[in-house]
Amino acid sequence: MSQHLTMIQAITEAMDQKLGQDDRVMILGQDIGVNGGVFRSTEGLFEKYGKDRVVDTPLAEAGIIGSAIGLALNGMVPVVEIQFLAFIYPGFEQIVSHAARMRYRTRGQFGVPLVIRTPYGAGIRGPELHSESVETFFAHTPGLKVVAPSNPYDAKGLLISAIEDPDPVIFLEPTKLYRAFKEEVPKEMYRIPIGQAKVVQEGSDLTIFAWGAMLREALNAAKKIENEKGWKCEVVDLRTLYPLDRDTIVKSIKKTGRGLVVHEAHKSSGLGAEIISIINDEALIYLKAPIKRVTGFDVPVPQFSVEDHYLPTVERIKQGIMETISF
Amino acid sequence: MSQHLTMIQAITEAMDQKLGQDDRVMILGQDIGVNGGVFRSTEGLFEKYGKDRVVDTPLAEAGIIGSAIGLALNGMVPVVEIQFLAFIYPGFEQIVSHAARMRYRTRGQFGVPLVIRTPYGAGIRGPELHSESVETFFAHTPGLKVVAPSNPYDAKGLLISAIEDPDPVIFLEPTKLYRAFKEEVPKEMYRIPIGQAKVVQEGSDLTIFAWGAMLREALNAAKKIENEKGWKCEVVDLRTLYPLDRDTIVKSIKKTGRGLVVHEAHKSSGLGAEIISIINDEALIYLKAPIKRVTGFDVPVPQFSVEDHYLPTVERIKQGIMETISF
Amino acid sequence: MEKTENPILKAYSKENLPEMYQVLAPNGEIIESIDGKIDKSLMLKMYESMLLLRMFDRKSVNLQRQGRMGTYAPFEGQEASQIGSAFALSAGDWMFPTYRDHAAAIIHGQEMYRVFLYWMGHVEGSICPEGKRTMPPCVPIATQMVHAVGTAWASKLKGEENVSIAYFGDGATSEGDFHEALNFAGVYKTPTIFFCQNNGYAISVPFEKQSASKTISQRADAYDIHGVRVDGNDIFAVWLTVKEAVERALKGEGPTLIEAITFRYGAHTTADNPNIYRNQEDISTFWRENRDPITRLKKLLINKGFWNEEQEEMVLKQISEQIDTHLQKAEEYPKADPLDMFNHVYAEESWHINEQQQELKQILKKDVKK
Amino acid sequence: MEKTENPILKAYSKENLPEMYQVLAPNGEIIESIDGKIDKSLMLKMYESMLLLRMFDRKSVNLQRQGRMGTYAPFEGQEASQIGSAFALSAGDWMFPTYRDHAAAIIHGQEMYRVFLYWMGHVEGSICPEGKRTMPPCVPIATQMVHAVGTAWASKLKGEENVSIAYFGDGATSEGDFHEALNFAGVYKTPTIFFCQNNGYAISVPFEKQSASKTISQRADAYDIHGVRVDGNDIFAVWLTVKEAVERALKGEGPTLIEAITFRYGAHTTADNPNIYRNQEDISTFWRENRDPITRLKKLLINKGFWNEEQEEMVLKQISEQIDTHLQKAEEYPKADPLDMFNHVYAEESWHINEQQQELKQILKKDVKK
Numbered sequence A, B: 001m002s003q004h005l006t007m008i009q010a011i012t013e014a015m016d017q018k019l020g021q022d023d024r025v026m027i028l029g030q031d032i033g034v035n036g037g038v039f040r041s042t043e044g045l046f047e048k049y050g051k052d053r054v055v056d057t058p059l060a061e062a063g064i065i066g067s068a069i070g071l072a073l074n075g076m077v078p079v080v081e082i083q084f085l086a087f088i089y090p091g092f093e094q095i096v097s098h099a100a101r102m103r104y105r106t107r108g109q110f111g112v113p114l115v116i117r118t119p120y121g122a123g124i125r126g127p128e129l130h131s132e133s134v135e136t137f138f139a140h141t142p143g144l145k146v147v148a149p150s151n152p153y154d155a156k157g158l159l160i161s162a163i164e165d166p167d168p169v170i171f172l173e174p175t176k177l178y179r180a181f182k183e184e185v186p187k188e189m190y191r192i193p194i195g196q197a198k199v200v201q202e203g204s205d206l207t208i209f210a211w212g213a214m215l216r217e218a219l220n221a222a223k224k225i226e227n228e229k230g231w232k233c234e235v236v237d238l239r240t241l242y243p244l245d246r247d248t249i250v251k252s253i254k255k256t257g258r259g260l261v262v263h264e265a266h267k268s269s270g271l272g273a274e275i276i277s278i279i280n281d282e283a284l285i286y287l288k289a290p291i292k293r294v295t296g297f298d299v300p301v302p303q304f305s306v307e308d309h310y311l312p313t314v315e316r317i318k319q320g321i322m323e324t325i326s327f
Numbered sequence C, D: 001m002e003k004t005e006n007p008i009l010k011a012y013s014k015e016n017l018p019e020m021y022q023v024l025a026p027n028g029e030i031i032e033s034i035d036g037k038i039d040k041s042l043m044l045k046m047y048e049s050m051l052l053l054r055m056f057d058r059k060s061v062n063l064q065r066q067g068r069m070g071t072y073a074p075f076e077g078q079e080a081s082q083i084g085s086a087f088a089l090s091a092g093d094w095m096f097p098t099y100r101d102h103a104a105a106i107i108h109g110q111e112m113y114r115v116f117l118y119w120m121g122h123v124e125g126s127i128c129p130e131g132k133r134t135m136p137p138c139v140p141i142a143t144q145m146v147h148a149v150g151t152a153w154a155s156k157l158k159g160e161e162n163v164s165i166a167y168f169g170d171g172a173t174s175e176g177d178f179h180e181a182l183n184f185a186g187v188y189k190t191p192t193i194f195f196c197q198n199n200g201y202a203i204s205v206p207f208e209k210q211s212a213s214k215t216i217s218q219r220a221d222a223y224d225i226h227g228v229r230v231d232g233n234d235i236f237a238v239w240l241t242v243k244e245a246v247e248r249a250l251k252g253e254g255p256t257l258i259e260a261i262t263f264r265y266g267a268h269t270t271a272d273n274p275n276i277y278r279n280q281e282d283i284s285t286f287w288r289e290n291r292d293p294i295t296r297l298k299k300l301l302i303n304k305g306f307w308n309e310e311q312e313e314m315v316l317k318q319i320s321e322q323i324d325t326h327l328q329k330a331e332e333y334p335k336a337d338p339l340d341m342f343n344h345v346y347a348e349e350s351w352h353i354n355e356q357q358q359e360l361k362q363i364l365k366k367d368v369k370k
């Protein structure tokens, strides 16, 4: 059975179904209970599952994430919502020094099956620190997995996988896409494996790597460039940001010989750098041009009146494609 | 006038001289007062400058860094010591969401002239979380500068520059080198500009990029390879990790056509990736082989009985060089 | 749907009243002598300021609704707390407000048009007038509290007679930074005032879910610093309390934690729907009718013959014009230049930022040509 | 060189004594009835355990000096706190110790040879016996406190009759995590015991520089949870206090914050030189002579005729053998395989880690060939 859902609805449904199916699953966060979440991602869950399983927590991220680690150690499967990605920092130590390392230091004796969901990214006219895209911090931390869906279908399937994963998963939800469009989403539970990218559009002239909200910009730019120049871009949705799906990345580049990474995060030490390095390792001789990065700039994500200029635009992506192809 | 100093002595001297010269300079941290620092980097300063300028703080990194931000806003020049790099996480939010952004959001009205010094890196048989090398976190944060000296001379000159810098500087001190060797260090104050790498050894066959404790491994490997194979490696000490000195990186690669990055940090999204991406951008066509990364592995820095195997070794670097040259 | 009882009503209930300092009762009566402390002119200044800032706040909510401003965090109901506290400060004092403390900030020298610019997402919305120490609104909860320790500490070290005040909410008291700030201030006896507006809610979360502790002021004891609980809708009580805290701070007696009991009538921000988590209609009406900070002062002023409806009308007209002037200034303010985002990342220029600025410049030129 | 006065002596001074729970006085006298609570066999178990762990601790310091172990954090002087508290637990309870709490951990089921392995930097030094819930030593200060909230919360949700106990020091009380943990435990009334060993110092920093507050137990009031101050060198008082906290927790009455006043005789770790920051000789001698947890119990046992020097000698010999057996086991334990570092990063394998493991394998093979 199928239905049309926004991404936020797909996310709610994933949590709803896991809560229904598995007693160990709990949702924790600020305003996620009675209020149903500031983005309404947990709407109805408090009423349905009660205050012990859908928990309005105090305003303290280390407390939330740290106690979720404890819950996970003792048999629960906590799904934490952090209200915006930048507000994860007070809990950063708990993530990096504990969640990511517990299995390792106890040689598998204790694991932390924890999911941390958080809206991320710009483009919603948010106030300061509501638009960050710091996936690099987590993609540089062994022991974590990092996921970022670009559409409702993937969001549901990836979130179910994340909740079922025995290890901590940072689940980044592109705020801008929460209600941007609806899509066919199966009613039943299904899983999209963590660690697998997806070739969203086949092409032969150049590969665009993107994820989250940038995927649509990539697709738009690809369409425009095809109309204008006739070049066919392959578009790869990475979906999992750590560990990266190297095979899909390399295979595509070997085919097209040209590539471009689009991300919201700052350019310097953004994930684009890792993708380029993987290509450098595996497919250098296939390259007909440098892999271009079209990214957020190396400035703090600015106030929203200029955020659209901070973000990669179709125009900038197109220009990147042209420069790469005419290199 | 000159003297032979270890790196830790050079660091103490830089602080001593700045404290002596500039009333606004203060040192803050755990055990840095009466005790002179757990590595003795502030030895004698408490006695010389008193408890108001060399301050034993409570055990709370957000409190230390946050109040140092306030001190900096109100005219002081705080130099904070964090006892080990991994213990910076409780203060991570203060660094990323405040120190790095204050100048930006107030359009230059308020700056944060703050230095955060911290020992980093493995190889000292330290307990868990005493050996991290997470420079990436800071090198991905616009508004910060990141510095890592590899020798006593640079340590003193860079620390004086950092203290005089109007912006926040993360000053990473390779623990392993604190007392590893002595070097001629001028008695007088001098500065090494932030943002400039240094070609430590000229060569023509391949460039090795390194910093901190890895520089010596790089030099050792270069020497060995020259003896064994006759290949001449150029060795570049990056010294400043953010912003990177692109010109020096690119110039060297254009000359040698081959490169290798050595760092302690995990490979995935380590700084090596950014260096490779800069080369990809600027010098792809000069490349005769992929730029190799010889780095810490993508695992939590392990317990010390095996840490030497986690760290890049001369053997691994040599092998990397051979693979690159015979590509 | 479980709607939690309003915890603030509990705070106001008889049992709790004894520990809550009150001077001007909700019915407009003075219940503790203010002779020689608060004169007519100060009363009028307080009153007019509250009127001004209530109008400002309502205007802002409207501007957001009309799409002329982004999300906005209203403070209606909290005027006495913010204005009473700000009135107790001197010009050189350091103020660390949150996203909701525009009334305090404006009293302390911030300009209204800047606040508009801030919520319009302008890059220059966080500047305060030259020489002022009214810091930008702090967004990450509780983080500003340690800054106010640092600035106060520096004042003390330099022998400058200034205090630092940090504003924060009831929710903020759960964050680790709250604890670290109070503890540091206690250790270094910094002239810091921790001013908590306990409006009963952190967005949707009532204080009883935030902590098992009954009051916030009691936490001062954990650090052996001074703590006070005050009726935050009583501008006299707030002013007197903060004034005393300032004096204590300047005498070297260290920090004070103040819990001001208040209430926000409206939504957490314009993006929030309070009806989901509280009986918004009932509870706001109750507060407006029984506890309003402006009404109670008005009653006093009228009783004393200091004020009448004519004056009110005139002042409201002036206020309206004043706000419009600021709005005009904000809306006519040069549009933010996207290229500005590359400035002030560092004091000095850096190659990578310069190049990225050039890159965007080229793109923007192209856009214009099209 | 300023050497700060020992703040712990102050804590032990007359004025403070009233609020510090004591049962077994330093002179070996029982000052509060323990009838029906502590019998001979428990006393002897406590005593022998303290002997064992003191020997273990001294052995460890020696092993470090001989280069057979890495840096080590000694606990000599704190045996009553650690052992008394651990004795009050049940097998299924969750324990979150720090780097200094090996006595507690060993009583709660950790094996001595594992502790040796831990400080030898072995990759398998953090495992506890199958089925036990003695967690690895926590290194980042105060971070384990929230874990003990979480595990206790889960016990409560599952209806399991277990408490969780977090060990931490006086220094840890300054971290934000301390505050968040106590607050969360208060809100969810979790069966958590926060056991603070106030040994007066965080490395070199005396508690008076850590906070302006006089005690740590008083902080419980900030969260409306239960707080107690106990003589941490009095194993009976510690045991009774923790037992009561366990009962309270299991009755659903929520968490307890316990401040146990104690002292470490030695260095912070073997890398530390305490002479720099305190009159190590004077102060340790004072404590050893006047407050030692073992001596005072021994006095009682001898007075009661439960113990004599012969027994002591015999037990010490047994202990020494027992420790040697564990040491041998640790030293003969298969050397850590460098390739192990690639295991257990995730439950499932990942290409990048597998390849890196292969890479190192090749390098190691080469090394062997040479």
Ligand SMILES: Cc1ncc(C[n+]2csc(CCOP(=O)(O)OP(=O)(O)O)c2C)c(N)n1
Pocket (backbone or CB within 6 Å): A030, A059, A083, A087, A090, C100, C139, C140, C141, C168, C169, C170, C171, C172, C173, C199, C201, C202, C203, C268
């Ligand atoms: C560290 C952090 N976590 C979460 C948020 C999201 N957030 C913004 S306001 C708010 C509630 C604050 O409540 P309170 O402190 O009572 O202040 P009030 O809004 O009532 O004035 C939350 C959770 C944030 N800004 N920062």
Ligand SMILES: Cc1ncc(C[n+]2csc(CCOP(=O)(O)OP(=O)(O)O)c2C)c(N)n1
Pocket (backbone or CB within 6 Å): B030, B059, B061, B083, B087, B090, D100, D139, D140, D141, D168, D169, D170, D171, D172, D173, D199, D201, D202, D203, D268
């Ligand atoms: C977050 C963090 N900051 C700093 C350190 C370094 N450090 C290790 S032990 C210690 C002192 C701890 O003192 P206390 O809590 O009193 O425990 P004790 O060592 O006395 O048992 C410090 C500062 C750390 N491990 N973690």
Ligand SMILES: [Mg+2]
Pocket (backbone or CB within 6 Å): C169, C170, C171, C197, C198, C199, C200, C201, C202, C203
């Ligand atoms: Mg509030």
Ligand SMILES: [Mg+2]
Pocket (backbone or CB within 6 Å): D169, D170, D171, D197, D198, D199, D200, D201, D202, D203
């Ligand atoms: Mg201690």
